[in-house]
Amino acid sequence: MKVLIPIKRVIDANVKVRVRGDGSGVETQNVKMAMNPFCEIAVEEAVRLKEAGLAEELIVISCGVTQCQETLRTGLAMGADRGILVETDAELEPLAVAKLLKAVVDKESPDLIILGKQSVDGDNNQTGQMLAALLGWPQGTFISKIEIKDSGSAITREVDGGLEMLEIKLPAVVTVDLRLNEPRYASLPNIMKAKKKPIETISPDALGVDVAPRVEILEVTEPPSRQAGIKVESVGELVDKLRNEAKVI
Amino acid sequence: MDSVYFSEEHRMLGDQLRRFVDEEVRPNGESWEAAGRIPRAVLARMGELGFLGMRYPERYGGTALDTLASVVLAEELGRSGFGGFAITVLVHTDMASPHLARYGSPEQLERYLPQVIRGEAITAIGVTEPDAGSDVAALRTSAERSGNRGWVLNGAKTFITNGAQADLYFIAARTDPEAKGARGLSIFIVEKGAAGFTVARTLDKMGWRASDTAELVFEDCFVSSENLLGEESHGFYQIMDNFQNERTVMGAMAMGEAQRAIEITLDYVKTRKAFGGPLWDKQAIRNRLAMLAAKVEAGRQLVYHAAWLDAQGRDCVREVSMVKAYCGELVNEVMYACQQFHGGMGYMRESAIERMARDARIHSIGGGATEVMLEEVAKRLGH
Numbered sequence: 001m002k003v004l005i006p007i008k009r010v011i012d013a014n015v016k017v018r019v020r021g022d023g024s025g026v027e028t029q030n031v032k033m034a035m036n037p038f039c040e041i042a043v044e045e046a047v048r049l050k051e052a053g054l055a056e057e058l059i060v061i062s063c064g065v066t067q068c069q070e071t072l073r074t075g076l077a078m079g080a081d082r083g084i085l086v087e088t089d090a091e092l093e094p095l096a097v098a099k100l101l102k103a104v105v106d107k108e109s110p111d112l113i114i115l116g117k118q119s120v121d122g123d124n125n126q127t128g129q130m131l132a133a134l135l136g137w138p139q140g141t142f143i144s145k146i147e148i149k150d151s152g153s154a155i156t157r158e159v160d161g162g163l164e165m166l167e168i169k170l171p172a173v174v175t176v177d178l179r180l181n182e183p184r185y186a187s188l189p190n191i192m193k194a195k196k197k198p199i200e201t202i203s204p205d206a207l208g209v210d211v212a213p214r215v216e217i218l219e220v221t222e223p224p225s226r227q228a229g230i231k232v233e234s235v236g237e238l239v240d241k242l243r244n245e246a247k248v249i
Numbered sequence: 250m251d252s253v254y255f256s257e258e259h260r261m262l263g264d265q266l267r268r269f270v271d272e273e274v275r276p277n278g279e280s281w282e283a284a285g286r287i288p289r290a291v292l293a294r295m296g297e298l299g300f301l302g303m304r305y306p307e308r309y310g311g312t313a314l315d316t317l318a319s320v321v322l323a324e325e326l327g328r329s330g331f332g333g334f335a336i337t338v339l340v341h342t343d344m345a346s347p348h349l350a351r352y353g354s355p356e357q358l359e360r361y362l363p364q365v366i367r368g369e370a371i372t373a374i375g376v377t378e379p380d381a382g383s384d385v386a387a388l389r390t391s392a393e394r395s396g397n398r399g400w401v402l403n404g405a406k407t408f409i410t411n412g413a414q415a416d417l418y419f420i421a422a423r424t425d426p427e428a429k430g431a432r433g434l435s436i437f438i439v440e441k442g443a444a445g446f447t448v449a450r451t452l453d454k455m456g457w458r459a460s461d462t463a464e465l466v467f468e469d470c471f472v473s474s475e476n477l478l479g480e481e482s483h484g485f486y487q488i489m490d491n492f493q494n495e496r497t498v499m500g501a502m503a504m505g506e507a508q509r510a511i512e513i514t515l516d517y518v519k520t521r522k523a524f525g526g527p528l529w530d531k532q533a534i535r536n537r538l539a540m541l542a543a544k545v546e547a548g549r550q551l552v553y554h555a556a557w558l559d560a561q562g563r564d565c566v567r568e569v570s571m572v573k574a575y576c577g578e579l580v581n582e583v584m585y586a587c588q589q590f591h592g593g594m595g596y597m598r599e600s601a602i603e604r605m606a607r608d609a610r611i612h613s614i615g616g617g618a619t620e621v622m623l624e625e626v627a628k629r630l631g632h
Contacts, residue, residue: 030251034264070257070260070261073261074264185298186265187265187297187299188262188298188300188302188303188312188314189299189312191261191262191265192258195257195258
């Protein structure tokens with residue numbers, strides 16, 4: 001089985017994100033970047049499938065700027081076999097990424113695509129679903145468990161009411177949730193081995209995909225800072241404030 | 250970590266170390282401080298991840314990287330804010346085991362290095378004695394020949410980091426009592442539990458509480474001929490050889506600690522309010538923090554440059570001595586200011602800055618005191 005794992009380079013989750021002075025977006029200059037945490041979980045799951053003898057080849061793929069190679073290299077150090085960089089300086093929206101991935105899937109024909117359910121920068125939660133739709137493949141989103149079987153693979157999804165168990169036919173797209181696994185460290189010997197693994201670079205043009213944005217960002221602002229709370233004297237006062245000031249009851 | 254000196258693998262190594270510090274060190278550091286030692290499982294885990302054999306040949310399980318990798322390790326471990334943890338690891342990787350790796354015979358390497366790299370055998374270096382510290386030539390511990398079979402060690406060592414829990418000790422002793430000063434010293438591999446070798450006591454220190462520091466005593470301790478490390482009577486030069494690496498690493502560790510102190514102090518002064526606003530609004534505080542951040546950045550770049558010279562095989566004694574003097578003093582200047590900006594809270598044992606200020610004090614003393622380092626620099630000025 002061949003597994004494709006799309007991964008994204010995002011601002012490191014430990015960095016305090018700031019809005020650019022001109023309100024055009026979030027500051028990414030001189031900010032530490034890292035692999036999206038959900039993508040790490042996706043890579044980890046794929047590596048476990050390979051270790052269990054259920055997958056033969058793991059391909060990590062990333063779409064974006066040259067430096068995404070570093071993110072791919074981390075995926076390779078965790079255990080993926082090769083990488084693909086779809087290189088572009090354009091701001092990529094989920095639909096553009098899904099189209100790029102579809103074009104690569106058409107060439108590579110993987111049996112399973114594992115993605116993070118969302119990335120911690122845009123929190124869009126769209127790419128996996130759009131990719132499944134473009135491919136016409138079944139999709140299993142927010143999974144916390146996956147079992148690969150010949151007859152049909154079993155997945156467990158985290159839904160509002162609890163856990164939902166489903167069977168899914170391969171080829172399929174799955175997106176992973178936090179509780180699926182705990183990603184491993186890339187050990188230093190594996191970091192050194194990753195240097196020798198191949199990364200192929202292709203352009204959106206070569207894939208015949210138009211990545212022009214469909215959404216225009218007008219302004220990005222910081223969330224309002226939290227106001228200090230107040231103490232009320234009685235339940236009556238509380239109800240009054242909720243009704244007449246907060247207007248929530 | 251963005252610097253012209255580092256390659257992609259250095260940055261990836263730094264990322265993994267930072268995660269290790271976040272997940273394994275910071276949540277447990279306090280309990281290690283209280284226990285006075287680092288659990289062996291933590292060191293073994295670091296071995297598993299390849300952090301303890303970065304400089305050593307691949308055939309023994311290492312990854313054959315250079316001085317810059319040690320700098321990444323030291324800076325990230327320093328950034329943990331637990332100096333006692335950092336030094337336990339760094340003595341093993343960069344101060345003790347390099348003696349084995351550089352001067353070990355093929356048999357000695359085969360026998361010991363793989364366990365050292367896996368973190369199963371922890372190492373310590375025994376040079377300092379009650380009457381001789383930075384003045385290595387004044388060592389008195391003696392090694393007398395015992396027929397053809399080996400040597401008999403007598404004497405005492407003190408302030409030995411990892412002294413109580415190491416498995417392998419590299420002990421400097423005088424093999425030629427006639428030779429003056431620097432000549433006549435040799436290094437021996439002594440295993441834990443060797444007859445005649447005892448750990449006299451564990452020392453109670455101002456800082457680095459999680460690191461065990463001990464006094465070692467050798468009373469007619471027999472060491473076989475195979476355990477002479479390197480050449481007889483070349484011990485002094487072997488010790489001097491590793492000083493450059495050791496001091497570079499101490500400098501990197503100090504700059505990691507200083508960065509961490511500035512980071513937590515920034516957090517503190519931005520939330521702590523006094524006289525109607527956060528402390529951060531006071532220019533006296535922000536200016537001083539900004540200047541300290543600039544000095545620390547300068548210190549880091551000097552560390553990287555010295556490490557690069559060393560990695561290139563160029564002479565770096567002047568630059569490394571500058572690193573040791575400058576960073577050792579600077580980290581104390583940073584801690585003093587950061588503790589000051591924490592106000593009364595900074596004097597409480599429960600605040601991280603209190604521990605970090607205690608931990609930093611050793612940086613201007615250990616591994617070459619500032620005064621000794623400045624003499625090394627002075628000798629090399631003007632040419």
